[in-house]
Amino acid sequence: MSQAPKQTPELDDATLAFAEQVFDSARAGDSARLGELLAQGMPANLRNHAGDSLLMLASYHGHLQATRTLLEYGADIEGRCEDGKTALMMAAMFNRTEIVEYLVAHGADPRATDASGATPLAAATMMGATDTQVQLRGLLG
Template sequence: MTDAPQPESSEPAHDPEVLELAQKVFDLARHGETDTLAAYVDAGVPANLTNDKGDSLLMLAAYHGHPGAVRALLERGADPDRTNDRGQSPLAGAVFKGEDEVVEALLGAGADPRAGTPSAVETAQMFGKEELVRRLTA
């Protein structure tokens, strides 16, 4: 018998402190804590950080209706069209939730109304938001 080393797990090692910090930052986005969230991104947290479902900080802020946090993340380089693991875009999430101010912030940053599955246009059509469909397809 040999004392061959055992193969390492394919799972990456996760530092509990890093995971705790990441969870805190995701919660800041979810709850619209704009100033603190911006400070973390300014200190080096990636603006496009995603959780285990592929939801970016921007997606969480948009879906939960926090236009200030959305704008702060966009100003710091967050990708307005980054989709999550289900193919959903921040803009489609904001359309679904009826977050008009978030929709305007995302469109102002160049978000593509046709990105994702379903797209923001398709989402607006599904829910009979004809005025928004016209705005998104203009």
């Protein structure tokens, strides 16, 4: 006997608007707002419709303090979006050297690969992010 597939509940407009505000807080680097929400029980690994986590968005946009806040509340550094990219790959692609350093210091794997086999270094190279290329080459020896 098989179980019926789980139904995903429909979210009302207010909930959807709130969720968008949460993701906007990560994009804008509003670490104070993120900290308040996380302290109230919001999941640190919340993802948007594209599979991007709050940590990925904060890293992509270069917000070190928001990245710190999310990690303090248990965000998964190696959490992947649908194409296998990690927060470290996002930071590397957009030349976010401080965030690359911070993520690696907190356990992010510079040798991780996405679904196409690209590493953070390959992602940085593809995007022309010269500072993170040098940084990652140094980390990889």
